[in-house]
Amino acid sequence: MGAQMMRGKYVIAGIGNTAFGKLGLDTVTLNVMACKAALEDAGVDKVDVDALLLKTPTSAKEILYGQKVAQAMGMQPRWGGAWDQGGAANLTLINIAMMAIETGQCEIALVSYADNPRSGNRQVYGRPRGNDAAYGWFSTAAGYGMIHRAHVAQYQTDPRAFGEFAIAVRKHGAQNPNAQLQKAISMDDYLASAWVVDPLRRDDCCLVSDGAAAVVVMSAEKARQLQVREPVPILGIGGAQESYDVHLRPCLTTTQAARSAKLAFEMAGVKPADISVAQIYDCFTITGLMTLEDYGFCDKGGVYEFVRDGQIQHGGRLPVNTSGGLLSETGTPGLPLVLEAVRQVRGSANLQVPDVRYSLVSNQGGTMHTHATMILGA
Amino acid sequence: MTTEIAVDVDSINKPYWDGLKQGQLFYQACQCGHHWLPPSRHCPACLNENVTWQQASGEATVVSWVVYHVAYNPEFKDRLPYNVAIVRLREGPQLITNIEGDTQRLAVGETVRLKVDLGLEQPLARFSI
Numbered sequence: 001m002g003a004q005m006m007r008g009k010y011v012i013a014g015i016g017n018t019a020f021g022k023l024g025l026d027t028v029t030l031n032v033m034a035c036k037a038a039l040e041d042a043g044v045d046k047v048d049v050d051a052l053l054l055k056t057p058t059s060a061k062e063i064l065y066g067q068k069v070a071q072a073m074g075m076q077p078r079w080g081g082a083w084d085q086g087g088a089a090n091l092t093l094i095n096i097a098m099m100a101i102e103t104g105q106c107e108i109a110l111v112s113y114a115d116n117p118r119s120g121n122r123q124v125y126g127r128p129r130g131n132d133a134a135y136g137w138f139s140t141a142a143g144y145g146m147i148h149r150a151h152v153a154q155y156q157t158d159p160r161a162f163g164e165f166a167i168a169v170r171k172h173g174a175q176n177p178n179a180q181l182q183k184a185i186s187m188d189d190y191l192a193s194a195w196v197v198d199p200l201r202r203d204d205c206c207l208v209s210d211g212a213a214a215v216v217v218m219s220a221e222k223a224r225q226l227q228v229r230e231p232v233p234i235l236g237i238g239g240a241q242e243s244y245d246v247h248l249r250p251c252l253t254t255t256q257a258a259r260s261a262k263l264a265f266e267m268a269g270v271k272p273a274d275i276s277v278a279q280i281y282d283c284f285t286i287t288g289l290m291t292l293e294d295y296g297f298c299d300k301g302g303v304y305e306f307v308r309d310g311q312i313q314h315g316g317r318l319p320v321n322t323s324g325g326l327l328s329e330t331g332t333p334g335l336p337l338v339l340e341a342v343r344q345v346r347g348s349a350n351l352q353v354p355d356v357r358y359s360l361v362s363n364q365g366g367t368m369h370t371h372a373t374m375i376l377g378a
Numbered sequence: 379m380t381t382e383i384a385v386d387v388d389s390i391n392k393p394y395w396d397g398l399k400q401g402q403l404f405y406q407a408c409q410c411g412h413h414w415l416p417p418s419r420h421c422p423a424c425l426n427e428n429v430t431w432q433q434a435s436g437e438a439t440v441v442s443w444v445v446y447h448v449a450y451n452p453e454f455k456d457r458l459p460y461n462v463a464i465v466r467l468r469e470g471p472q473l474i475t476n477i478e479g480d481t482q483r484l485a486v487g488e489t490v491r492l493k494v495d496l497g498l499e500q501p502l503a504r505f506s507i
């Protein structure tokens with residue numbers, strides 16, 4: 001059975017999220033809030049959910065976390081647990097939900113992610129990297145800085161490419177009333193932004209946020225039976241992973257995004273040029289730019305020509321991160337991008353793109369260790 | 379450039395850290411032809427346990443580097459800004475290090491030479507340009 005047979009067979013039946021920012025709530029509570037909102041949006045009762053799939057919170061890992069959230073939800077789902085794959089886990093869990101439903105293991109799945117590094121523990125982002133900490137090798141940002149520098153060295157990437165990405169996303173976030181950071185920037189602002197870990201500037205780096213998001217996954221057939229109001233079909237989905245730490249990779253400028261996207265595009269039967277709007281995982285601007293290249297929106301090294309002059313802004317040829325992405329809406333990775341991709345298909349986005357036919361979303365985790373891609377369609 | 383971050387020495391990586399105390403950088407090699415760091419019990423390429431140690435020539439090229447302008451650990455606060463680099467040894471293995479010398483000349487592909495920092499309780503494999 002080929003992946004193409006799954007095209008349009010499953011849907012996102014409901015979406016829900018919390019506010020984003022500094023919330024002062026534990027992750028279990030945040031997950032319950034997002035799940036409750038997603039169930040209400042789908043019009044589904046919690047007793048009918050038979051899979052509860054969670055991404056592990058980055059700020060505080062616990063054992064049996066999935067069961068803890070199920071308890072707080074007052075649920076006894078047949079399937080459940082927490083998946084650790086960094087930011088790609090969100091789309092991977094949607095993929096797993098589809099496979100589980102396909103094989104008759106469950107019928108309705110809730111996929112949820114909550115984290116609270118803003119008010120809780122954010123040490124994970126500055127953590128020592130094993131024995132290499134003796135050399136001063138700390139943090140998530142530094143690994144992305146290595147990739148950023150390697151890309152600039154290999155392709156003479158214009159610094160304004162990174163600026164264009166940040167400017168577009170921040171502009172969109174500034175117009176989102178639920179965004180944590182509602183402040184647009186200019187190219188001059190970007191180029192004057194302070195170094196964090198050179199070559200990364202403050203404006204290259206995503207937010208640190210509390211928040212949660214959840215989606216309900218079921219078959220299109222089940223959605224018809226339950227008369228779900230606005231189910232959004234999943235046309236393509238794929239994943240891939242690198243596994244090696246940044247400093248052990250033979251090449252820093254290729255990512256697994258290409259392999260992940262190939263499967264998603266083939267399953268959906270579409271090409272990059274068919275995509276109406278894209279939510280591209282932007283933990284750092286280099287991530288967004290390399291994903292655009294690896295997805296085939298432009299050639300490797302050609303991303304500045306693709307993003308310059310506002311081409312990825314709302315109204316441009318490929319609007320990207322229309323709710324503000326990780327740089328502006330929320331640093332809570334992954335699922336909020338999925339929610340915006342759903343809203344764009346439903347026609348209910350704040351910065352709605354006209355006539356959306358194919359809505360793409362990327363997730364990735366670690367330091368470009370893991371990647372996942374999904375294409376939704378009208 | 380001193381540091382007080384202790385390294386975690388175990389039965390697998392002990393020859394690596396002991397080598398640095400003698401001013402020598404060792405990497406691991408397997409009969410399948412694979413050369414690697416960090417040390418492991420099995421060859422990551424073929425999973426053979428018949429792992430040997432070989433001394434690196436000390437010649438390497440810069441793969442990438444960053445310059446920290448924030449300290450994620452108080453030990454590095456007084457060292458800001460400091461660099462951390464990825465280098466590829468002539469023999470193949472890649473590792474995290476610091477580059478010393480005329481760092482204005484730092485560039486991807488630049489040749490650097492091993493300069494073990496013996497002034498530390500646990501010497502480190504730094505490189506100079």
